[in-house]
Amino acid sequence: MATALENIEEKKGLNFIEEAIAADIEAGKVKNSPTQVVHTRFPPEPNGYLHIGHAKAICMDFGAARKFGGKCNLRFDDTNPSKEDTEYVDAIQEDIHWLGFDWEDRKYYASDYFQQLWDLAEEMIKRGLAYVDELSAEEIAAQKGTPTTPGQESPYRNRPVEESLDLFRRMNKGEFAEGTKTLRAKIDMANPNMHFRDPIMYRIIDHPHHRTGTKWHAYPMYDFAHGQSDFFEGITHSICTLEFEVHRPLYNYFAKVLADIKGTTYVPRQIEFNRLNMTYTMMSKRKLLACVKEGLVRGWDDPRMPTLCGLRRRGYTSDSIHSFIDTIGYTKYDGMISIKLLEHAVREDLNKHALRVMGVVDPVKLTITNYPEGKVEMMEMENNPEEPEAGTHKMPFSRELYIEREDFQEVAEKKFFRLTIDKEVRLKSAYIIKCTGVVKDENGTITEILCTYDPDSKSGMPGADRKVKGTLHWVSRKEAVPVEVRLYDNLFTVEDPSADERDFRELLNPQSEVVLPCAYLEPWAAEQARKRVGASHISTENRYYQFQRIGYFCVDYDTTEDHIVFNRTVLLRDSK
């Protein structure tokens, strides 16, 4: 049988966590664990939707298991019924699958372990390692001390074991009000690590639990649930973010207690990495929830949200998320990642796969005065120059077209090489045209551009080989399909919204979503988009397009047979 280590093609390229795991394998620690393979877990709290930061954790947890031939469990960390809900449970599973990971038959809940946790707590009381406290939250906070001053012991700290046991059992019968009693670990009120100052293990919560209903009235705290759940599942490596670093000694303390009671030497190991911070983005679930609840965005899956469902709706592919995560890496340095890196990742992926179409977002009419009225030619266009096998499609060309308003300047600035009076420009996949004049309305706004075309310059003909400085995209006015286009930009106007002293609502970018109700799209693309009606949000068929020379766009879920909606995922790189 191959050892787990041999499953790694190359030991190089491992990040520091994977190196630690490899070392544990080598040291025989993994073999000593219950399942004898590298066993990780992804432990979301079902109190919100997953965001790009969670994707980083998911790739770590599931990725490490995959890399070492081990397993990764999905475990919902549902120890606080007042915040959690099943709505989130379903969404979380969909997002993990979207990223290409699967927990097989290992979907667990911390609430699966409520009984085991309870029994463990009772055992700890019996061993004199825990006691029921009757101080209020304020009192506990007051006697906890501060990071620089030691705390004081609770007057209930040394009460008889039987008394604590009796009170603890009654805490769970609904006999006491919320906040009146807690179970505390008896450790050390003067410890320099605040987490050792008799941490609360259980508190009373009178709120039905999404899975256990009203069976329990006392619920375990994170510190007394997480590591223990890891232990029950035989987790070898419990990987989490840096803010849990100071919890690790307590994690180890509780693990040792449990191992002693069980009479084993196996204990799970917690390792921490830096969480993802990204410019112009906020990861706080609380604030993200506020954006949703206050209607500041279209919902959890608003294309501006950093949530996985939001990014998906925006047009980000699962592959692009993976490549982004790969490039940012895992370290213990708490830095800030530029959102440009994410955009680069999606451009790189979409460049390879998105179908090229013509869409005019801000149209102005263009008339080719020497082109026959009523004539329509079907021009052939490559679906994807990066992928010739993707084939071609046809689009109609006629006397009256729309081009992009910004592609014309009456008086061209120095580096402008698009359309201007008396100059030639190429209409992509069609003819070379020359501007002869413009028509303006009473306000001086251009309403029509007049051109002539060179009949010998049709794409593919020898006359088309002439060098012209610019190439424009266009659509035929009569055949073009009006579509709604939603242009997206950063949700926030400042690089680091969470560091700003202003309320995050004041930092929202008013231009983060600009809806253009009437952009024009070539008919073939509209036809493709209609195939998306009724498609699942996860499916990728016919979803991603490049509007040539503008950016990448994807069909939005709001699309119906007669109302097509596109989201702008990201602009093309622009070296103008």
Add this chain to the structure above:
RNA sequence: UGCCCCAUGGUGUAAUGGUAGCACAUCAGAUUUUGGUUCUGCUUGACUGGGUUCGAGUCCCGGUGGGGCAACCA
């Protein structure tokens, strides 16, 4: 004024005591029927002071700077 952690170009990340490399960004050029893509090139880096060593980005000590810890949240 306690405890824990961190420090490599503008940003992020490699190296495992032996030539500081990669990606993104930036800038310049070539190619291009997308000002896209692709290709080429340039510029820019070890927080600081000691120590160990033939040799230190890497190990040790002291500073400095940053992050975390005082929810009955996770």
